[in-house]
Amino acid sequence: MHSFSQLSAVFEQRFNKRHFPEQPVKLYDASQYILGIGGKRVRPVCVLMGNELFGDIHEDAYEVATAVELFHNFTLVHDDIMDKAPMRRGMETVHTRYGESTALLAGDVMLVKSYEFINLIQPKYKKAILSLFNTTASAVCEGQQLDMNFESEPQIEFDDYANMIALKTSVLLGASLQMGAIIGGAGLGNQQHIYAFGKMLGMAFQVQDDYLDAFGDPAKFGKLAGGDILANKKTFLLLHAMDSATAEQKKSLDHWYGQTNLDENGKKQKVEEVIHIFKNCGADNWAGELKEKYYQQALDRLEDIAVVSARKKELADLANYLMNRDK
Amino acid sequence: MHSFSQLSAVFEQRFNKRHFPEQPVKLYDASQYILGIGGKRVRPVCVLMGNELFGDIHEDAYEVATAVELFHNFTLVHDDIMDKAPMRRGMETVHTRYGESTALLAGDVMLVKSYEFINLIQPKYKKAILSLFNTTASAVCEGQQLDMNFESEPQIEFDDYANMIALKTSVLLGASLQMGAIIGGAGLGNQQHIYAFGKMLGMAFQVQDDYLDAFGDPAKFGKLAGGDILANKKTFLLLHAMDSATAEQKKSLDHWYGQTNLDENGKKQKVEEVIHIFKNCGADNWAGELKEKYYQQALDRLEDIAVVSARKKELADLANYLMNRDK
Numbered sequence: 001m002h003s004f005s006q007l008s009a010v011f012e013q014r015f016n017k018r019h020f021p022e023q024p025v026k027l028y029d030a031s032q033y034i035l036g037i038g039g040k041r042v043r044p045v046c047v048l049m050g051n052e053l054f055g056d057i058h059e060d061a062y063e064v065a066t067a068v069e070l071f072h073n074f075t076l077v078h079d080d081i082m083d084k085a086p087m088r089r090g091m092e093t094v095h096t097r098y099g100e101s102t103a104l105l106a107g108d109v110m111l112v113k114s115y116e117f118i119n120l121i122q123p124k125y126k127k128a129i130l131s132l133f134n135t136t137a138s139a140v141c142e143g144q145q146l147d148m149n150f151e152s153e154p155q156i157e158f159d160d161y162a163n164m165i166a167l168k169t170s171v172l173l174g175a176s177l178q179m180g181a182i183i184g185g186a187g188l189g190n191q192q193h194i195y196a197f198g199k200m201l202g203m204a205f206q207v208q209d210d211y212l213d214a215f216g217d218p219a220k221f222g223k224l225a226g227g228d229i230l231a232n233k234k235t236f237l238l239l240h241a242m243d244s245a246t247a248e249q250k251k252s253l254d255h256w257y258g259q260t261n262l263d264e265n266g267k268k269q270k271v272e273e274v275i276h277i278f279k280n281c282g283a284d285n286w287a288g289e290l291k292e293k294y295y296q297q298a299l300d301r302l303e304d305i306a307v308v309s310a311r312k313k314e315l316a317d318l319a320n321y322l323m324n325r326d327k
Numbered sequence: 328m329h330s331f332s333q334l335s336a337v338f339e340q341r342f343n344k345r346h347f348p349e350q351p352v353k354l355y356d357a358s359q360y361i362l363g364i365g366g367k368r369v370r371p372v373c374v375l376m377g378n379e380l381f382g383d384i385h386e387d388a389y390e391v392a393t394a395v396e397l398f399h400n401f402t403l404v405h406d407d408i409m410d411k412a413p414m415r416r417g418m419e420t421v422h423t424r425y426g427e428s429t430a431l432l433a434g435d436v437m438l439v440k441s442y443e444f445i446n447l448i449q450p451k452y453k454k455a456i457l458s459l460f461n462t463t464a465s466a467v468c469e470g471q472q473l474d475m476n477f478e479s480e481p482q483i484e485f486d487d488y489a490n491m492i493a494l495k496t497s498v499l500l501g502a503s504l505q506m507g508a509i510i511g512g513a514g515l516g517n518q519q520h521i522y523a524f525g526k527m528l529g530m531a532f533q534v535q536d537d538y539l540d541a542f543g544d545p546a547k548f549g550k551l552a553g554g555d556i557l558a559n560k561k562t563f564l565l566l567h568a569m570d571s572a573t574a575e576q577k578k579s580l581d582h583w584y585g586q587t588n589l590d591e592n593g594k595k596q597k598v599e600e601v602i603h604i605f606k607n608c609g610a611d612n613w614a615g616e617l618k619e620k621y622y623q624q625a626l627d628r629l630e631d632i633a634v635v636s637a638r639k640k641e642l643a644d645l646a647n648y649l650m651n652r653d654k
Contacts, residue, residue, distance in 0.1 A: 027472040078435060082428040101409040101475055104431065105468050108405065111435070112464040115442055119457045123450050130446045137439040141432050145354040148428055 001311060004318045007048045008041050011065055015044070019070070019113060030098040030106035031113075034073045037091050042322075043176045044069040049318065050180025050194055053311055060121040060183045064129060067117035068176050070110050071133075075140055077107040082148065111137075125182050132182070136175040143168025150234055161239055162203065170202025193304040200298035201319050207291040208323065210235035214275050215284055226271030232257050236290065241281040249277045295323050328638060331645045334375045335368050338392055342368070346397070346440060357425040357433035358440075361400045364418050369649075370503045371396040376645065377507025377521055380638055387448040387510045391456060394444035395503050397437050398460075402467055404434040409475065438464075452509050459509070463502040470495025477561055488566050489530070497529025520631040527625035528646050534618040535650065537562035541602050542611055553598030559584050563617065568608045576604045622650050 002010075019035065020028035044065030051061040079085075080093040081103055087093060095103035118130055146164040150156050174195040181194045213228040214237055228235050238253070245253060256270050278284060298319055302312055329337075346362065347355035371392030378388040406412075407420040408430055414420060422430035445457055473491040477483050501522040508521045540555040541564055555562050565580070572580060583597050605611060625646055629639055 024469055024472045024476065026476065027469060078431060082431060102472065104405060104409060105472055108434075108438070109465055109468045111438060112461055112468070115457065116461045119454060119461065123454070126453065127446060127450070130442065134439055134443045134446065138436055141436045141439070142351055142354060145351045145429065145432055149351065149353065 001052060001314050002048075003314055004045055004049065004321065007045045007052075011041055011044050011048065011062070011069075014062060015041070015066060015069060019066075020109070026098060026102055027105055027109065030077075030094050030102050031110050033097065034077050034094050034106070034110075035069075037089050039089070041069060043072050043172055046173060046176035046198060047180040047183075049315055050177035050198075051184040052180070053194070053305070053307060053315065054181055054184030054186045054190070058183050060125065061180055063117045063120040064179050064183065065176075067114040067133065068172070068179070070114040070117065071137060072172065074107045074110040074114065075144070077103055077110065079144060081107075082144070121183070128182050129179055132175055132179055136171055139167045139171045143171075155242070156234065156239060158239060158243075161234065161236070165203060165206050165236075166199060169206055170199045173202040173205075174198035190305050190307070193301045196301040197298050197305070197315070197319075200294050200301060201322065204291045204294035204298060205322055207236050207287055207294060208325070210237050211284065211287045211291065214278055226275065229256075229271050229274045230262075230267055232260070236287055237278050237283045240283045240286050241278050244281045244283075244286075245277065249281065253277060291323070295319065328379060328641050329375075330641055331372055331376065331648065334372045334379075338368055338371050338375065338389070338396075341389060342371070342393060342396060346393075347436070353425060353429055354432055354436065357404075357421050357429050358437050360424065361404050361421050361433070361437075362396075364416050366416070368396060370399050370499055373500060373503035373525060374507040374510075376642055377504035377525075378511040379507070380521065380632070380634060380642065381508055381511030381513045381517070385510050387452065388507055390444045390447040391506050391510065392503075394441040394460065395499070395506070397441040397444065398464060399499065401434045401437040401441065402471070404430055404437065406471060408434075409471070448510070455509050456506050459502050459506055463498055466494045466498045470498075482569070483561065483566060485566060485570070488561065488563070492533050492563075493526060493530060496533055497526045500529040500532075501525035514633075517632050517634070520628045523628040524625050524632070524642070524646075527621050527628060528649065531618045531621035531625060532649055534563050534614055534621060535652070537564050538611065538614045538618065541605055553602065556583075556598050556601045557589075557594055559587070563614055564605050564610045567610045567613050568605050571608045571610075571613075572604065576607065580604060618650070622646065 015035075018032055020031050022028065047065040047068055048057055048061050051057050076088065077094045080088060081095045081100055085093050086096050093103075094106060098106065114133075115130075118126070118133060121129060143164055143166070146160075147168055150161070150164060174197070177198040178191050178195040181191050186194070210228065213235065214226060216225070238257075241253060242250065252273065256274050259266070259270060262270060299316070302315055302319070305312065342362075345359055347358050349355065374392040374395055375384055375388050378384050403415065404421045407415060408422045408427055412420050413423050420430075421433060425433065441460075442457075445453070445460060448456060470491050470493070473487075474495055477488070477491065501524070504525040505518050505522040508518050513521070537555065540562070541553060543552070565584075568580060569577065579600065583601055586593070586597060589597060626643070629642055629646070632639065
């Protein structure tokens with residue numbers, strides 16, 4: 001059994017090469033560029049860990065892990081176009097660097113490329129993997145559409161918001177683990193448990209992400225404090241605050257979330273005041289409890305998987321690590 | 328054996344239904360909308376005809392045909408975004424009607440959906456079909472990138488231009504026929520012949536398309552006469568004219584192809600003068616000969632396929648029909 005960081009290093013070594021032809025240069029340089037921006041490679045490593053829970057890691061797991069990472073990067077490129085995001089992880093986004101049309105196409109060829117890796121696996125599991133991959137890919141697109149729809153909706157129900165987050169971010173974590181489990185020969189019951197473990201972990205992770213944006217230590221978090229607030233982004237915190245705010249607090253939130261072109265002083269004031277309201281509404285404690293609830297649900301489903309506990313240690317450690325990160 | 332129009336009717340009947348879930352409404356209505364704009368369904372019918380050349384049409388051919396048509400429509404949606412095209416076949420384009428972000432996502436889910444249909448075919452041919460589908464999909468994206476690159480290049484070599492057209496439009500015709508042939512159990516040699524037949528037919532078709540834009544009867548062609556000229560689009564005709572024009576003609580072409588915001592009179596004058604130069608350069612005759620050359624190459628490869636001639640009649644009729652259309 002290997003830890004997340006061991007498998008992350010192994011995957012990175014295999015993945016860190018050019019995946020695309022040379023020509024047309026601009027198209028494939030754009031595709032390759034986003035892969036170099038990096039990230040923790042959580043999703044592909046989940047494929048490997050999902051496999052190893054049930055047996056030795058099969059070569060197929062590396063193919064599927066690569067497909068998943070390519071797919072994830074495809075979504076980043078297209079999401080950044082839709083969000084008109086200039087930067088990602090301190091680097092120019094693909095459309096900023098290569099133009100929107102090339103970024104759009106670069107995303108398309110990355111999605112196609114991901115299916116080439118799926119095609120490399122043994123026939124025995126290809127139908128199940130391809131089916132789960134497709135279902136998940138559609139779900140992620142649906143989540144992105146709902147996220148865009150919500151931008152212009154004044155009031156969003158918690159369940160609708162949680163469903164959007166599940167589609168946009170959590171199901172891919174669950175599916176990555178499940179695809180690994182399929183390759184490991186897991187039965188349907190165990191597949192469902194590990195999928196749910198990943199999905200719930202993804203939900204907890206997103207709550208944590210929203211929490212850290214407002215209450216984390218910016219020096220450690222590596223992002224602008226209150227970045228979500230300045231972008232007027234709907235988050236778990238905002239949803240709760242809008243739900244439990246007094247009339248006066250609600251009026252203030254409405255005011256601040258209507259602001260877009262603030263100067264540096266205005267931005268500072270906005271972040272401070274919004275965070276102040278969040279705290280007064282108890283959004284910080286509420287988010288902590290919500291995260292804990294999802295985390296516990298994830299651990300329960302990990303518990304349900306019918307393999308000896310000792311084998312589950314690395315996945316439990318991963319969950320624990322993701323939950324206690326401060327960045 | 329069935330004719331193109333018979334199979335087109337059969338395919339249309341199967342294809343003409345909602346292919347997407349209800350929710351999120353905007354996303355999937357956008358995907359469904361483009362399918363309703365129609366077209367001759369040439370590519371999916373080529374899958375069916377490629378299959379029937381070698382035996383009875385297998386259910387798998389309908390799945391692959393559906394995948395191919397979904398893929399083709401995905402490219403239309405994304406190309407229209409890149410080209411900022413307001414209309415297609417007299418209807419609003421998807422991004423005009425639903426916004427760019429939703430159109431982008433609608434294209435993405437259509438591409439994913441096409442792989443769901445590929446996943447329905449029997450395991451025996453899945454690897455070969457998926458591989459060819461992926462190679463073709465990448466080629467089409469490459470062709471679109473080259474097309475965009477060429478927009479800003481003053482001088483393009485014929486071979487480079489022909490290669491772009493092959494990637495952007497012709498290989499999908501060839502691959503559609505080949506995927507049908509694979510399902511029909513064709514050997515590799517026959518697969519290569521039918522692919523080349525389709526690809527060369529696609530080249531001839533594109534030359535014809537460029538020719539009709541300038542020299543066709545607008546009433547029959549159903550498009551604005553000189554639409555390519557007004558859009559400053561590089562075509563086979565323009566390439567030849569730039570190659571063989573006198574200094575004065577070249578200067579005039581450069582002038583007209585630098586114009587974008589002409590009034591109705593200016594547009595009329597531009598189309599007339601450019602067509603006049605095309606004629607004086609002999610671009611009309613040259614294009615006629617080029618089309619004939621590609622057409623003959625296509626027929627030669629059809630001839631090479633090792634099945635009795637009688638079975639080839641429907642494909643020969645299709646080629647003849649596509650070559651003699653005046654719209």
